[in-house]
Amino acid sequence: MMIGWDKAQQATALLDEFDLGAWMILVRETGEHSDPVLKLFGDPHAVWPAAFVFARSGERIAVTGLGDDQPVRQQGLFDPIHTYTQSIRESLVGVLEQLDPDVIGINYSRDDVTADGLTHGMYLNLLRYLEGTPYAGRLVSAELFVEALRGRKTAGERALVQRAIRETDAVFQEVGDWLRAGLSELEIAYFVRERVFRRGLALAWDAEGCPGLNAGPSSPWGHAGPAADVRVAAGDTLNMDLGVQVEGYCSDLQRVWYFLRPGELEPPAEVMRAFAAVAGAIQTASGLVRPGVPGWEVDAAARSYLTKAGYPEFPHALGHSVGRSAHDGGTGFYPRWDRYGGKPYGRLAAGGIYTLELGVRSPVGYIGLEEMIAITEDGCEWLSEPQRAPYLVAG
Amino acid sequence: MMIGWDKAQQATALLDEFDLGAWMILVRETGEHSDPVLKLFGDPHAVWPAAFVFARSGERIAVTGLGDDQPVRQQGLFDPIHTYTQSIRESLVGVLEQLDPDVIGINYSRDDVTADGLTHGMYLNLLRYLEGTPYAGRLVSAELFVEALRGRKTAGERALVQRAIRETDAVFQEVGDWLRAGLSELEIAYFVRERVFRRGLALAWDAEGCPGLNAGPSSPWGHAGPAADVRVAAGDTLNMDLGVQVEGYCSDLQRVWYFLRPGELEPPAEVMRAFAAVAGAIQTASGLVRPGVPGWEVDAAARSYLTKAGYPEFPHALGHSVGRSAHDGGTGFYPRWDRYGGKPYGRLAAGGIYTLELGVRSPVGYIGLEEMIAITEDGCEWLSEPQRAPYLVAG
Numbered sequence: 001m002m003i004g005w006d007k008a009q010q011a012t013a014l015l016d017e018f019d020l021g022a023w024m025i026l027v028r029e030t031g032e033h034s035d036p037v038l039k040l041f042g043d044p045h046a047v048w049p050a051a052f053v054f055a056r057s058g059e060r061i062a063v064t065g066l067g068d069d070q071p072v073r074q075q076g077l078f079d080p081i082h083t084y085t086q087s088i089r090e091s092l093v094g095v096l097e098q099l100d101p102d103v104i105g106i107n108y109s110r111d112d113v114t115a116d117g118l119t120h121g122m123y124l125n126l127l128r129y130l131e132g133t134p135y136a137g138r139l140v141s142a143e144l145f146v147e148a149l150r151g152r153k154t155a156g157e158r159a160l161v162q163r164a165i166r167e168t169d170a171v172f173q174e175v176g177d178w179l180r181a182g183l184s185e186l187e188i189a190y191f192v193r194e195r196v197f198r199r200g201l202a203l204a205w206d207a208e209g210c211p212g213l214n215a216g217p218s219s220p221w222g223h224a225g226p227a228a229d230v231r232v233a234a235g236d237t238l239n240m241d242l243g244v245q246v247e248g249y250c251s252d253l254q255r256v257w258y259f260l261r262p263g264e265l266e267p268p269a270e271v272m273r274a275f276a277a278v279a280g281a282i283q284t285a286s287g288l289v290r291p292g293v294p295g296w297e298v299d300a301a302a303r304s305y306l307t308k309a310g311y312p313e314f315p316h317a318l319g320h321s322v323g324r325s326a327h328d329g330g331t332g333f334y335p336r337w338d339r340y341g342g343k344p345y346g347r348l349a350a351g352g353i354y355t356l357e358l359g360v361r362s363p364v365g366y367i368g369l370e371e372m373i374a375i376t377e378d379g380c381e382w383l384s385e386p387q388r389a390p391y392l393v394a395g
Numbered sequence: 396m397m398i399g400w401d402k403a404q405q406a407t408a409l410l411d412e413f414d415l416g417a418w419m420i421l422v423r424e425t426g427e428h429s430d431p432v433l434k435l436f437g438d439p440h441a442v443w444p445a446a447f448v449f450a451r452s453g454e455r456i457a458v459t460g461l462g463d464d465q466p467v468r469q470q471g472l473f474d475p476i477h478t479y480t481q482s483i484r485e486s487l488v489g490v491l492e493q494l495d496p497d498v499i500g501i502n503y504s505r506d507d508v509t510a511d512g513l514t515h516g517m518y519l520n521l522l523r524y525l526e527g528t529p530y531a532g533r534l535v536s537a538e539l540f541v542e543a544l545r546g547r548k549t550a551g552e553r554a555l556v557q558r559a560i561r562e563t564d565a566v567f568q569e570v571g572d573w574l575r576a577g578l579s580e581l582e583i584a585y586f587v588r589e590r591v592f593r594r595g596l597a598l599a600w601d602a603e604g605c606p607g608l609n610a611g612p613s614s615p616w617g618h619a620g621p622a623a624d625v626r627v628a629a630g631d632t633l634n635m636d637l638g639v640q641v642e643g644y645c646s647d648l649q650r651v652w653y654f655l656r657p658g659e660l661e662p663p664a665e666v667m668r669a670f671a672a673v674a675g676a677i678q679t680a681s682g683l684v685r686p687g688v689p690g691w692e693v694d695a696a697a698r699s700y701l702t703k704a705g706y707p708e709f710p711h712a713l714g715h716s717v718g719r720s721a722h723d724g725g726t727g728f729y730p731r732w733d734r735y736g737g738k739p740y741g742r743l744a745a746g747g748i749y750t751l752e753l754g755v756r757s758p759v760g761y762i763g764l765e766e767m768i769a770i771t772e773d774g775c776e777w778l779s780e781p782q783r784a785p786y787l788v789a790g
Contacts, residue, residue, distance in 0.1 A: 125505050
């Protein structure tokens with residue numbers, strides 16, 4: 001919960017920066033459907049409609065159903081905590097009247113899932129609660145505020161992400177020592193997960209696709225689960241996308257292995273050339289990262305490097321924020337495609353932690369890398385040690 | 396996934412009953428924020444915006460980002476699966492033009508969290524996708540449809556809930572054999588969870604409050620976690636609220652123990668009187684349950700029984716649907732209070748599985764019961780064996 005306190009302090013400062021009088025999180029039945037931002041504050045649970053209000057003046061006030069107040073009280077982040085039995089409306093309006101914020105940020109966003117925790121039904125309810133008050137007319141999307149709050153990591157958050165990266169590296173090492181030709185993607189996935197769990201870690205995303213694996217040329221690219229009938233052979237590459245969680249903070253890295261044929265001492269030239277193009281695109285992109293740059297420019301630099309090297313564009317973004325989730329929302333290195341909405345135009349800020357990831361499909365398998373960086377005051381630094389060449393598995 | 400197929404068949408039949416041309420589930424980044432209904436269909440994951448469309452004609456069509464299609468394809472419930480790289484809009488509009496539904500249900504609901512999976516940001520996106528088409532004007536809330544789909548259990552779903560109840564009973568038995576005065580709520584909770592996990596089961600809700608415990612008179616009522624400093628003493632009652640999951644289907648039951656004082660052979664009269672009032676209110680309410688009855692009437696009968704017995708009203712609803720979640724949304728035995736919106740007026744239907752739960756705060760502790768019933772064609776039947784008297788712990 002130290003991080004919860006740090007993030008609450010940060011929220012107050014950011015309300016000032018983003019010129020919001022208050023920020024309101026509105027949820028119900030969080031066991032069924034919660035707001036992603038609540039995880040930043042110790043993930044308080046509520047059965048009945050509950051509001052968590054952060055005021056620019058520094059106050060943090062909760063309104064919960066009677067019986068839902070105890071866990072929030074024990075947590076200590078909100079004080080006072082108002083309770084109700086029949087309807088949240090009266091207490092909620094009372095809190096707003098007391099604070100009288102000029103602008104109230106709420107959690108909806110067309111572009112950013114992590115800033116879009118308010119359901120449409122709850123939005124309609126909120127309008128009804130605020131009927132006859134001036135506050136319905138003061139609601140705005142808090143997306144830029146939430147993006148900054150999630151994106152700008154505190155020292156405590158960054159330390160946990162770094163631990164997650166170190167643990168992932170250790171798993172890559174163990175897996176590399178064990179790999180051999182003939183294994184199926186599913187067998188490799190089982191081994192990887194067992195090693196993650198043995199370290200007392202959780203996976204950073206759904207187990208079905210964690211690790212994500214591409215063994216050889218027949219494996220379909222994308223968010224597919226490891227296949228029992230796809231086996232890695234001598235002469236193939238193996239691509240692995242793995243993330244783990246340390247105390248709720250994630251890593252997200254990709255590494256690539258080449259399985260030597262009998263008598264081979266190094267990968268064939270086309271594998272080395274593809275690897276160099278991928279690693280080079282990531283290095284080039286990293287050189288453009290600094291506060292104030294719009295994310296799409298970094299994506300475009302990698303995209304251009306790769307196509308100039310003679311490879312097709314990658315069908316996804318160059319990188320995304322990492323933190324509480326492997327895909328942590330907010331700004332990232334997104335191309336200016338419709339599916340990314342306004343996100344490509346977001347500007348980078350110091351404290352952000354991002355991936356840089358892309359790949360090339362080769363005749364012997366997918367060759368992809370994913371590294372992690374932190375944005376500093378005047379550039380970025382590597383949080384992962386970039387992979388320099390395909391790891392080799394002896395034939 | 397057998398249940399996924401059954402629910403998909405059921406969905407087609409219900410589209411007809413609820414006069415919807417199509418039903419659309421719209422999600423993105425399901426690892427961060429999903430729609431609760433997806434769990435009914437094997438919980439397919441998607442990173443990029445994805446639509447799952449059920450047509451009254453029986454077709455089930457998915458639109459996913461390229462790379463998200465593989466897991467949906469492997470699952471087999473949707474065919475065809477359209478993929479896109481830059482924007483979902485064109486494929487989605489194409490699907491609607493092909494089906495041309497007169498009314499399209501989408502997942503928002505003011506009253507029911509389980510039918511409210513669409514975020515407000517995604518709702519705004521949907522309006523934008525459908526701009527310039529006739530379909531934006533055909534969107535309606537699918538809440539009654541979703542409520543029926545979740546609420547009316549298939550034989551397979553009911554069998555899993557029954558297994559969850561049997562497992563919970565077995566845990567109650569083991570815990571009862573072990574209980575003794577002097578234990579703290581936290582110690583009891585640890586033991587209960589260990590017994591649940593040893594059976595290979597998951598908890599039905601967040602571990603912090605599962606089991607929910609009230610030991611003696613000083614324990615706060617509500618959704619609070621078990622306390623390390625609240626210990627059960629001779630002369631106290633212990634109330635336990637426990638649910639487990641079997642293959643994703645839940646139980647939700649409350650039981651009450653009395654800790655005999657030295658020399659006591661049975662609980663004091665006031666404990667027996669309170670227990671009888673609680674059990675009697677539940678029995679009385681169960682007699683009113685049958686298809687077509689609005690839920691609030693059942694709640695009112697229990698409420699009236701309890702107050703006539705000289706106890707205060709319980710500050711919550713008499714009962715809720717149970718299935719994929721312990722609080723499964725939809726119709727229930729809700730009082731006509733604002734916080735329950737329109738839910739109290741929903742009418743019961745055969746196939747529904749519900750709790751009946753209430754309690755009384757006594758000077759020696761909380762005395763509450765929660766039983767489970769299934770609605771039949773002409774009444775209801777007990778899925779749990781109702782507790783007849785406080786379980787006794789020897790002094």
